[in-house]
Each structure stands twice: as C-alpha cells, then as structure tokens.
Amino acid sequence: MGLFDTLKQALTKTSNVLNTDIRDLFKQARLVDDEFLRELYASLIKTDIGTTAANAIRDRIKSEFRGRRIEMQVAVDHIKQHFRELMAQDVHSIQIAESGPTVVMVVGVNGSGKTTSIAKLANMFVKQGKSVVLGAGDTFRAAAVQQLAVWADRLGVEIIKGEQGSDPASVAHRAVAAARDGGKDVCIIDTAGRLQTQVNLMKELEKIRRVMTNLIPDAPHETLLVLDATAGQNGVSQAKGFSEAAGCTGIVLAKLDGSAKGGVVIPIREQFSIPVKFIGLGETPDDMAAFHVDEFVDALFSDSL
Numbered sequence: 581m582g583l584f585d586t587l588k589q590a591l592t593k594t595s596n597v598l599n600t601d602i603r604d605l606f607k608q609a610r611l612v613d614d615e616f617l618r619e620l621y622a623s624l625i626k627t628d629i630g631t632t633a634a635n636a637i638r639d640r641i642k643s644e645f646r647g648r649r650i651e652m653q654v655a656v657d658h659i660k661q662h663f664r665e666l667m668a669q670d671v672h673s674i675q676i677a678e679s680g681p682t683v684v685m686v687v688g689v690n691g692s693g694k695t696t697s698i699a700k701l702a703n704m705f706v707k708q709g710k711s712v713v714l715g716a717g718d719t720f721r722a723a724a725v726q727q728l729a730v731w732a733d734r735l736g737v738e739i740i741k742g743e744q745g746s747d748p749a750s751v752a753h754r755a756v757a758a759a760r761d762g763g764k765d766v767c768i769i770d771t772a773g774r775l776q777t778q779v780n781l782m783k784e785l786e787k788i789r790r791v792m793t794n795l796i797p798d799a800p801h802e803t804l805l806v807l808d809a810t811a812g813q814n815g816v817s818q819a820k821g822f823s824e825a826a827g828c829t830g831i832v833l834a835k836l837d838g839s840a841k842g843g844v845v846i847p848i849r850e851q852f853s854i855p856v857k858f859i860g861l862g863e864t865p866d867d868m869a870a871f872h873v874d875e876f877v878d879a880l881f882s883d884s885l
C-alpha cells in the first residue's frame with residue numbers, strides 16, 4: 581500500500597464523518613442559505629476543527645456563495661482550500677546535529693503514544709541507515725522499560741536502561757554518553773508521562789535536559805511532544821502550556837487512525853507555534869508519516885473528491 585493509501589485508510593473515521601455529511605448536504609446542488617450554513621457548520625465541528633475555524637469557513641462560504649446554488653465539488657474545493665490555509669506549515673523533519681549524535685527527547689502525557697512513536701522514529705532512522713541508541717527514561721514503571729526494550733530488540737537498536745524507580749536523568753546521561761562515545765547517529769530518550777501541573781515532574785524534565793546539555797552543548801536537538809488525536813480538542817490548550825514549559829520543538833500527532841477528530845490539526849496549528857512533524861497512523865513501527873498539509877487534506881476529503 582502506498583503512503584497516500586495508508587494515510588487515507590488511517591483517516592477513514594474522520595473522512596467518513598466529513599464526507600457522509602457533505603454528501604448528505606448536497607443531495608442536489610444546494611442553495612446556500614441559513615439552513616445550509618448551519619448544517620455545514622455542524623459537520624465541520626464534528627471533526628474537532630474548533631469553533632473559530634468552523635465559523636471562519638462558514639463565513640467565507642457565506643460571503644462567496646450566499647443566495648446561489650452550489651455544487652458539491654465547488655463547495656468541497658473551497659472547504660479544502662480553507663483547511664489547507666488553516667493548517668499551513670512547511671514539512672519538517674528532525675533537526676539533525678551539526679556534528680555528533682542527534683539527541684531527541686520525547687515528552688507528553690501518559691498513554692499519548694510516546695514509546696510507540698519512539699519505535700517508529702527509530703525504525704525511520706534505521707531505514708535511513710543511521711545507528712540509534714534508545715534511552716528508557718520512563719523509569720516509573722518496569723513495564724515501560726520492558727516495552728521499549730522489546731522494540732529495541734525487534735528493531736535491532738541499542739538501548740540503555742535503568743532500574744525501575746531510578747533517576748531518569750541518569751539513564752538519559754548514560755544513553756547520550758553511549759551515543760556520543762559509540763559514534764552513533766541518533767539518541768532518542770523516552771520519558772514518563774506527566775502533566776504541566778506536576779511541578780516535580782516538570783523539574784525532572786529540566787534536569788534531564790541539563791544532563792544532555794552537559795554532554796553535548798546543543799542537545800537536545802529536538803524535543804517532541806506526542807499528542808493523542810483521539811482526545812481531539814480536549815487538552816490542546818493544556819498541551820500548549822506544557823509544550824512551552826518543556827521547550828518542545830515539534831509535535832507528533834499519534835493515533836489519527838483511531839480518531840474521528842482528525843480536524844484537530846487545525847486547532848493545533850492555531851495554538852502552537854511549533855510544527856506538526858509526524859503523524860501516527862497505527863501501532864506498528866511503519867505506521868508513521870511526515871505531516872504534509874496537502875496530502876492530509878486530500879486524504880480527509882478523498883471520498884468526496
């Protein structure tokens with residue numbers, strides 16, 4: 581299956597909502613009146629694009645077409661164009677270190693998809709011919725270390741672990757040192773889930789960063805915030821505070837395949853100054869794609885093209 585088909589399949593839940601509603605809206609060419617605009621707004625809102633964006637799209641369709649009959653294809657093309665504008669960003673990959681290993685730290689709340697996303701990133705780097713060291717910095721739960729160890733084994737990459745309950749900063753230190761001293765290309769550090777309100781855990785993140793910087797002055801080169809797309813708009817604003825506090829440089833939007841709320845990319849793009857770098861499309865290491873706005877919008881509306 582090609583990447584676009586994978587993306588399209590992963591976005592089925594969201595695109596079903598959009599396309600079913602849109603097809604229903606346009607059983608025949610529709611007069612753009614208040615009723616039509618209300619229905620359009622309601623279907624947009626279901627995908628979690630947020631009220632600001634849904635209002636903006638409705639108002640633009642209103643000002644362009646009010647009182648006229650509109651064909652579905654014309655309306656879809658306009659809506660897609662609005663989506664593209666609201667999501668607009670360049671494609672971003674991982675920022676690579678100028679010399680020495682690239683250090684990537686992965687943060688977010690519990691269960692958002694951090695460890696799985698690390699397996700996907702490691703897989704991507706291995707396929708690029710790069711050597712990878714993982715740091716099992718979620719020392720809270722033995723199962724978390726085990727989960728990462730299983731991925732490391734399957735992907736054939738090195739892993740640095742600590743005892744359960746040990747200092748995650750010390751694991752991060754050993755992992756970054758192993759990558760530097762072993763001449764590895766990439767070091768990815770897992771962390772325990774946390775909330776911005778957990779002051780000690782936020783201080784712990786700072787400590788993890790500090791030990792990395794002590795070893796490699798410009799590390800971490802990338803701090804990825806993993807967000808769970810099934811949560812939709814809930815939590816986007818809290819995540820923004822977290823992202824700023826943790827110095828995040830990019831977003832991984834995981835679990836898009838399980839979500840009908842794929843429109844959440846819009847409030848994420850509205851509220852975050854950092855780009856969406858990758859999207860999670862399933863549970864295996866291959867189920868990740870770089871985030872391309874045009875491709876994403878095409879996949880969302882693929883059934884009504």
Ligand SMILES: Nc1nc2c(ncn2[C@@H]2O[C@H](COP(=O)(O)OP(=O)(O)O)[C@@H](O)[C@H]2O)c(=O)[nH]1
Binds near residue numbers: 861867
């Ligand atoms: N369907 C789907 N499941 C995912 C994705 N990413 C993670 N998961 C699942 O979400 C659950 C939590 O993921 P995990 O990586 O352990 O989250 P963590 O607590 O943030 O490390 C696991 O069951 C993963 O298999 C994704 O992109 N799609």
Ligand SMILES: [Mg+2]
Binds near residue numbers: 695696724770771
């Ligand atoms: Mg984890």
